[in-house]
Amino acid sequence: MIEALTAIAASTAGQKVRMDPAQTAFTQDTPTVSFGDTLKATAMKQIETVQASEQMTMSAMHGDASLQEVVEATVKAELAVETALAIRNKAIDAYQEIMRMPI
Protein backbone atom coordinates (compact mmCIF):
# COMPACT_ATOMS: atom_id res chain seq x y z
CA MET A 1 0.00 0.00 0.00
CA ILE A 2 2.80 2.31 0.88
CA GLU A 3 4.50 1.63 -2.43
CA ALA A 4 1.22 2.56 -4.06
CA LEU A 5 1.39 5.85 -2.22
CA THR A 6 4.96 6.41 -3.34
CA ALA A 7 3.91 5.67 -6.90
CA ILE A 8 1.19 8.31 -6.69
CA ALA A 9 3.56 10.75 -5.05
CA ALA A 10 6.09 10.15 -7.83
CA SER A 11 3.40 10.63 -10.45
CA THR A 12 2.15 13.91 -8.97
CA ALA A 13 5.73 15.11 -8.60
CA GLY A 14 6.17 14.43 -12.30
CA GLN A 15 3.08 16.47 -13.05
CA LYS A 16 4.34 19.33 -10.96
CA VAL A 17 7.50 19.39 -13.04
CA ARG A 18 5.36 19.50 -16.17
CA MET A 19 3.32 22.43 -14.85
CA ASP A 20 6.51 24.32 -14.06
CA PRO A 21 6.42 27.57 -16.05
CA ALA A 22 10.19 27.39 -16.47
CA GLN A 23 9.60 24.54 -18.88
CA THR A 24 8.22 26.24 -21.93
CA ALA A 25 6.81 23.56 -24.20
CA PHE A 26 4.68 20.64 -23.08
CA THR A 27 5.71 18.74 -26.18
CA GLN A 28 9.31 18.52 -25.02
CA ASP A 29 8.25 16.43 -22.07
CA THR A 30 9.00 12.78 -21.92
CA PRO A 31 5.69 10.94 -21.85
CA THR A 32 4.79 10.24 -18.20
CA VAL A 33 2.04 8.06 -16.83
CA SER A 34 -1.01 10.18 -16.05
CA PHE A 35 -2.28 10.59 -12.52
CA GLY A 36 -5.54 8.88 -13.47
CA ASP A 37 -3.72 5.83 -14.80
CA THR A 38 -1.67 5.50 -11.64
CA LEU A 39 -4.80 5.84 -9.53
CA LYS A 40 -6.53 3.19 -11.61
CA ALA A 41 -3.59 0.79 -11.34
CA THR A 42 -3.41 1.32 -7.59
CA ALA A 43 -7.14 0.73 -7.21
CA MET A 44 -6.88 -2.51 -9.20
CA LYS A 45 -4.02 -3.68 -6.98
CA GLN A 46 -6.01 -2.90 -3.86
CA ILE A 47 -9.02 -4.75 -5.19
CA GLU A 48 -6.71 -7.74 -5.68
CA THR A 49 -5.49 -7.44 -2.09
CA VAL A 50 -9.05 -7.43 -0.76
CA GLN A 51 -9.98 -10.38 -2.97
CA ALA A 52 -6.93 -12.30 -1.76
CA SER A 53 -8.04 -11.66 1.81
CA GLU A 54 -11.54 -12.94 1.03
CA GLN A 55 -10.11 -16.03 -0.62
CA MET A 56 -7.90 -16.64 2.42
CA THR A 57 -10.93 -16.40 4.71
CA MET A 58 -12.78 -18.89 2.52
CA SER A 59 -9.93 -21.39 2.57
CA ALA A 60 -9.70 -20.96 6.36
CA MET A 61 -13.34 -22.00 6.56
CA HIS A 62 -12.42 -25.12 4.58
CA GLY A 63 -9.57 -25.69 7.02
CA ASP A 64 -6.86 -25.11 4.41
CA ALA A 65 -5.37 -21.88 5.74
CA SER A 66 -4.04 -21.07 9.18
CA LEU A 67 -5.48 -18.40 11.44
CA GLN A 68 -2.26 -16.40 11.20
CA GLU A 69 -2.43 -16.24 7.41
CA VAL A 70 -6.04 -15.06 7.55
CA VAL A 71 -5.25 -12.32 10.06
CA GLU A 72 -2.27 -11.18 8.01
CA ALA A 73 -4.31 -11.04 4.79
CA THR A 74 -7.17 -9.23 6.55
CA VAL A 75 -4.88 -6.59 8.04
CA LYS A 76 -3.33 -6.11 4.60
CA ALA A 77 -6.79 -5.67 3.05
CA GLU A 78 -7.81 -3.27 5.81
CA LEU A 79 -4.78 -1.09 5.12
CA ALA A 80 -5.52 -1.21 1.38
CA VAL A 81 -9.11 -0.08 1.93
CA GLU A 82 -8.00 2.68 4.31
CA THR A 83 -5.48 3.96 1.76
CA ALA A 84 -8.08 3.88 -1.02
CA LEU A 85 -10.54 5.75 1.19
CA ALA A 86 -8.01 8.40 2.13
CA ILE A 87 -7.05 8.96 -1.50
CA ARG A 88 -10.71 9.09 -2.58
CA ASN A 89 -11.51 11.66 0.12
CA LYS A 90 -8.51 13.70 -0.93
CA ALA A 91 -9.60 13.61 -4.58
CA ILE A 92 -13.16 14.65 -3.69
CA ASP A 93 -11.81 17.47 -1.51
CA ALA A 94 -9.72 18.71 -4.39
CA TYR A 95 -12.72 18.55 -6.73
CA GLN A 96 -14.93 20.46 -4.30
CA GLU A 97 -12.20 23.03 -3.78
CA ILE A 98 -12.15 23.63 -7.53
CA MET A 99 -15.96 23.79 -7.70
CA ARG A 100 -15.99 26.47 -5.01
CA MET A 101 -13.70 28.71 -7.03
CA PRO A 102 -15.45 31.89 -8.18
CA ILE A 103 -15.33 32.20 -11.96
Next chain:
Amino acid sequence: MDAIAATMKIASSGLQAQSVRVRMVSENIANANSLGSAPGADPYRRKTIVFQSEFDKVLGADVVGIKKIGVDPGDFSLSYDPSHPAADAKGYVKVPNVNPLMEMTDMREATRSYDANLNMIEQARGMAMSTIALLEG
Protein backbone atom coordinates in the same frame (compact mmCIF):
# COMPACT_ATOMS: atom_id res chain seq x y z
CA MET B 1 7.97 -5.37 -1.19
CA ASP B 2 6.88 -2.63 1.13
CA ALA B 3 8.78 -2.88 4.41
CA ILE B 4 5.66 -2.67 6.59
CA ALA B 5 3.91 -5.43 4.64
CA ALA B 6 7.13 -7.47 4.87
CA THR B 7 7.22 -6.94 8.65
CA MET B 8 3.75 -8.39 8.92
CA LYS B 9 4.68 -11.37 6.78
CA ILE B 10 7.79 -12.07 8.85
CA ALA B 11 5.86 -11.76 12.12
CA SER B 12 3.22 -14.07 10.68
CA SER B 13 5.91 -16.70 10.00
CA GLY B 14 6.93 -16.34 13.66
CA LEU B 15 3.34 -16.85 14.74
CA GLN B 16 3.09 -20.01 12.69
CA ALA B 17 6.39 -21.39 13.96
CA GLN B 18 5.39 -20.79 17.58
CA SER B 19 1.98 -22.34 17.08
CA VAL B 20 3.64 -25.51 15.77
CA ARG B 21 5.81 -25.43 18.89
CA VAL B 22 2.74 -25.20 21.12
CA ARG B 23 1.17 -28.09 19.19
CA MET B 24 4.25 -30.15 19.87
CA VAL B 25 4.23 -29.32 23.58
CA SER B 26 0.59 -30.38 23.70
CA GLU B 27 1.51 -33.65 21.96
CA ASN B 28 4.17 -34.27 24.59
CA ILE B 29 1.85 -33.49 27.49
CA ALA B 30 -1.02 -35.53 26.07
CA ASN B 31 1.27 -38.51 25.60
CA ALA B 32 3.06 -38.22 28.94
CA ASN B 33 1.39 -41.46 30.01
CA SER B 34 1.44 -43.34 26.71
CA LEU B 35 3.20 -46.60 27.47
CA GLY B 36 4.17 -49.50 25.22
CA SER B 37 1.87 -52.46 24.61
CA ALA B 38 4.31 -55.38 24.29
CA PRO B 39 6.67 -56.53 27.10
CA GLY B 40 9.75 -54.26 27.17
CA ALA B 41 8.37 -52.06 24.35
CA ASP B 42 9.37 -48.39 24.17
CA PRO B 43 6.78 -45.85 25.31
CA TYR B 44 6.14 -42.42 23.72
CA ARG B 45 9.35 -40.51 23.09
CA ARG B 46 9.36 -36.76 23.74
CA LYS B 47 9.38 -34.66 20.55
CA THR B 48 11.59 -31.64 20.04
CA ILE B 49 11.43 -28.82 17.52
CA VAL B 50 14.27 -27.01 15.75
CA PHE B 51 13.74 -23.62 14.10
CA GLN B 52 15.87 -22.09 11.41
CA SER B 53 15.88 -18.85 9.48
CA GLU B 54 14.87 -19.12 5.84
CA PHE B 55 15.54 -16.45 3.25
CA ASP B 56 12.34 -15.42 1.49
CA LYS B 57 13.19 -14.18 -2.00
CA VAL B 58 9.90 -12.31 -2.48
CA LEU B 59 10.26 -10.45 0.82
CA GLY B 60 14.03 -10.10 0.63
CA ALA B 61 14.18 -10.93 4.33
CA ASP B 62 14.74 -13.86 6.65
CA VAL B 63 11.61 -15.55 7.94
CA VAL B 64 11.50 -18.33 10.51
CA GLY B 65 10.86 -21.88 9.42
CA ILE B 66 10.85 -25.28 11.05
CA LYS B 67 14.05 -27.19 10.39
CA LYS B 68 12.86 -30.43 11.82
CA ILE B 69 10.71 -32.05 14.44
CA GLY B 70 12.96 -34.56 16.12
CA VAL B 71 12.80 -36.79 19.15
CA ASP B 72 14.50 -36.45 22.51
CA PRO B 73 17.08 -39.29 22.76
CA GLY B 74 16.98 -39.13 26.57
CA ASP B 75 16.60 -42.31 28.61
CA PHE B 76 13.22 -43.59 29.72
CA SER B 77 12.66 -43.96 33.42
CA LEU B 78 11.28 -47.19 34.84
CA SER B 79 8.26 -47.73 36.98
CA TYR B 80 7.40 -50.96 38.79
CA ASP B 81 4.06 -52.27 37.54
CA PRO B 82 4.14 -56.05 36.96
CA SER B 83 0.50 -56.20 35.92
CA HIS B 84 1.02 -53.89 32.92
CA PRO B 85 1.21 -55.55 29.47
CA ALA B 86 4.44 -53.64 28.73
CA ALA B 87 6.18 -54.87 31.90
CA ASP B 88 9.49 -56.67 31.34
CA ALA B 89 10.56 -59.91 33.04
CA LYS B 90 11.38 -58.01 36.28
CA GLY B 91 8.03 -56.21 36.31
CA TYR B 92 9.32 -52.79 35.23
CA VAL B 93 7.55 -50.61 32.64
CA LYS B 94 9.36 -47.94 30.62
CA VAL B 95 7.80 -44.49 31.16
CA PRO B 96 7.96 -41.67 28.52
CA ASN B 97 10.85 -39.23 28.90
CA VAL B 98 8.43 -36.29 29.15
CA ASN B 99 9.06 -33.87 31.98
CA PRO B 100 5.90 -31.77 32.61
CA LEU B 101 7.95 -28.95 34.14
CA MET B 102 10.08 -28.72 31.01
CA GLU B 103 7.01 -28.78 28.77
CA MET B 104 5.38 -25.99 30.77
CA THR B 105 8.53 -23.86 30.45
CA ASP B 106 8.62 -24.52 26.73
CA MET B 107 4.96 -23.59 26.43
CA ARG B 108 5.49 -20.33 28.32
CA GLU B 109 8.38 -19.46 26.05
CA ALA B 110 6.30 -20.20 22.96
CA THR B 111 3.47 -18.02 24.31
CA ARG B 112 5.85 -15.12 25.00
CA SER B 113 7.35 -15.39 21.55
CA TYR B 114 3.87 -15.56 20.00
CA ASP B 115 2.89 -12.40 21.90
CA ALA B 116 6.05 -10.64 20.74
CA ASN B 117 5.23 -11.43 17.11
CA LEU B 118 1.63 -10.31 17.60
CA ASN B 119 2.90 -7.02 19.00
CA MET B 120 5.11 -6.67 15.94
CA ILE B 121 2.06 -6.96 13.65
CA GLU B 122 0.17 -4.46 15.78
CA GLN B 123 3.02 -1.97 15.67
CA ALA B 124 3.42 -2.31 11.89
CA ARG B 125 -0.33 -1.85 11.46
CA GLY B 126 -0.27 1.22 13.69
CA MET B 127 2.58 2.72 11.70
CA ALA B 128 0.80 2.15 8.39
CA MET B 129 -2.45 3.54 9.79
CA SER B 130 -0.84 6.74 11.06
CA THR B 131 0.88 7.18 7.70
CA ILE B 132 -2.48 6.88 5.96
CA ALA B 133 -3.93 9.37 8.49
CA LEU B 134 -1.52 11.95 7.06
CA LEU B 135 -3.54 11.86 3.84
CA GLU B 136 -6.77 12.59 5.65
CA GLY B 137 -5.56 15.80 7.27
